[in-house]
Amino acid sequence: DIIRTFQIVWLTKNMFFFLLSSVPDDLTPEEQKELENIRRRKQELLEDIQEFLNKNHYCPCRKNMQRNKQVAMGRKKFNMDPKKGIQFLIENDLLKNTSEDIARFLYKGEGLNKTAIGDYLGERDDFNIQVLHAFVELHEFTDLNLVQALRQFLWSFRLPGEAQKIDRMMEAFAQRYCQCNPGVFQSTDTCYILSFAIIMLNTSLHNPNVKDKPTVERFISMNRGINDGGDLPEELLRNLYESIKNEPFKIPEDDGNDLTHTFFNPDREGWLLKLGGRVKTWKRRWFILTDNCLYYFEYTTDKEPRGIIPLENLSIREVEDKKPNCFELFIPDNKDQVIKACKTEADGRVVEGNHTFYRISAPTVEEKDEWMNSIKAAISRDPFYEMLAARKKKVSSMKRH
Ligand SMILES: *[C@@H]1O[C@H](CO)[C@@H](O)[C@H](O)[C@H]1NC(C)=O
Numbered sequence: 344d345i346i347r348t349f350q351i352v353w354l355t356k357n358m359f360f361f362l363l364s365s366v367p368d369d370l371t372p373e374e375q376k377e378l379e380n381i382r383r384r385k386q387e388l389l390e391d392i393q394e395f396l397n398k399n400h401y402c403p404c405r406k407n408m409q410r411n412k413q414v415a416m417g418r419k420k421f422n423m424d425p426k427k428g429i430q431f432l433i434e435n436d437l438l439k440n441t442s443e444d445i446a447r448f449l450y451k452g453e454g455l456n457k458t459a460i461g462d463y464l465g466e467r468d469d470f471n472i473q474v475l476h477a478f479v480e481l482h483e484f485t486d487l488n489l490v491q492a493l494r495q496f497l498w499s500f501r502l503p504g505e506a507q508k509i510d511r512m513m514e515a516f517a518q519r520y521c522q523c524n525p526g527v528f529q530s531t532d533t534c535y536i537l538s539f540a541i542i543m544l545n546t547s548l549h550n551p552n553v554k555d556k557p558t559v560e561r562f563i564s565m566n567r568g569i570n571d572g573g574d575l576p577e578e579l580l581r582n583l584y585e586s587i588k589n590e591p592f593k594i595p596e597d598d599g600n601d602l603t604h605t606f607f608n609p610d611r612e613g614w615l616l617k618l619g620g621r622v623k624t625w626k627r628r629w630f631i632l633t634d635n636c637l638y639y640f641e642y643t644t645d646k647e648p649r650g651i652i653p654l655e656n657l658s659i660r661e662v663e664d665k666k667p668n669c670f671e672l673f674i675p676d677n678k679d680q681v682i683k684a685c686k687t688e689a690d691g692r693v694v695e696g697n698h699t700f701y702r703i704s705a706p707t708v709e710e711k712d713e714w715m716n717s718i719k720a721a722i723s724r725d726p727f728y729e730m731l732a733a734r735k736k737k738v739s740s741m742k743r744h
């Protein structure tokens with residue numbers, strides 16, 4: 344009621360100002376007198392208003408303050424539980440329930456935690472997917488190269504960890520990029536794949552744990568054939584490479600686990616002891632874990648491995664043995680089946696392995712733990728890697744017309 348009264352008074356006051364500001368010059372004496380009257384009444388009214396305001400402690404910005412307070416509360420709720428925060432804002436008429444309005448709110452991002460934004464945009468329900476698309480549409484990528492566009496995009500929220508979510512978001516990104524920059528790539532798949540190549544390049548070049556820094560030539564050759572069967576212009580790839588080399592990608596809430604960590608398994612190598620399949624003797628072998636396989640060599644300098652153990656469908660467990668720090672690779676729920684693997688005989692023939700389990704001993708407890716963790720990570724099916732591989736297959740099999 345106070346507010347309503349105030350609004351009426353406020354309006355009346357403004358009408359006075361309006362009347363007084365448009366007084367003609369040629370007033371008759373009677374009109375002059377009347378005008379004086381109005382001015383006096385205006386003054387009285389203003390005093391009344393002032394008194395009224397003082398009495399009610401009314402501050403004209405109060406309503407705004409109330410609103411700001413609620414918006415702040417909405418943001419806080421959003422940061423704790425994005426869905427609840429959005430619901431609160433909608434229910435309090437602070438936000439319209441349309442994908443565009445919500446997207447704009449997230450894009451502005453004021454006071455919002457970028458991890459929470461990523462969580463909301465990553466939800467798989469239809470409405471959230473609409474918001475994601477509206478959000479991506481707010482990004483302007485015209486005339487930006489792919490690295491610049493990725494910098495902008497990846498800074499606007501924190502990409503969540505799950506493969507499906509990353510896939511959806513990066514697909515939306517690639518679509519938007521191609522829409523803003525027609526003609527740069529043959530297809531959105533090409534843009535998608537190159538985006539990941541760039542994110543991985545960022546890690547390879549800037550993560551101190553990665554010893555092997557790829558050269559620009561390697562980057563170019565790694566991206567052969569991804570433009571629907573054809574190659575991308577070398578100059579484009581060189582520019583992207585230089586840009587990443589000069590300045591790493593920044594991502595919000597960077598916790599040191601960069602994105603690559605989410606979807607690529609770490610490689611490892613080192614000396615381990617391996618128990619023979621037929622003849623139960625321990626042999627020292629140089630093991631390399633890569634591409635979801637465990638390779639072992641007699642010497643670190645050997646070109647050909649003595650054996651290859653694909654890790655698909657295997658499990659790993661710790662075991663007790665006379666040797667210390669042992670673990671074992673085995674087929675779950677199957678005691679007698681021989682693990683699919685191969686090895687090279689002394690005479691050079693490659694034969695199938697004859698192991699129902701592989702028992703391995705590490706030099707120290709720490710190394711045992713590290714190997715077990717790395718192998719576990721490699722064994723756990725990597726859906727993201729598979730999605731990317733499927734797209735690569737698709738674009739490289741396409742013929743450019
Ligand atoms: C907003 O709209 C969507 C669908 O249009 C609906 O599912 C959702 O419940 C609405 N949210 C609120 C808080 O009204």
Ligand SMILES: *[C@@H]1O[C@H](CO)[C@@H](O)[C@H](O)[C@H]1NC(C)=O
Pocket residue numbers: 456457458459596
């Ligand atoms: C954002 O949320 C994440 C996850 O809840 C949290 O780890 C992080 O510290 C938050 N960031 C800020 C700036 O509050």
Ligand SMILES: *[C@@H]1O[C@H](CO)[C@@H](O)[C@H](O)[C@H]1NC(C)=O
Pocket residue numbers: 497542545546549550551591592593594597599600601602603
């Ligand atoms: C790029 O690399 C830096 C250094 O390793 C890392 O902090 C950052 O998160 C990486 N960015 C992305 C998008 O992975």
Ligand SMILES: *[C@@H]1O[C@H](CO)[C@@H](O)[C@H](O)[C@H]1NC(C)=O
Pocket residue numbers: 653655656683
């Ligand atoms: C792993 O299991 C799947 C499903 O049982 C099978 O199709 C595949 O051939 C197996 N792979 C290996 C290497 O044994």
Ligand SMILES: *[C@@H]1O[C@H](CO)[C@@H](O)[C@H](O)[C@H]1NC(C)=O
Pocket residue numbers: 620621697
């Ligand atoms: C594998 O080992 C079993 C005994 O553990 C033996 O009977 C079998 O002949 C071996 N197979 C090959 C191909 O060496």
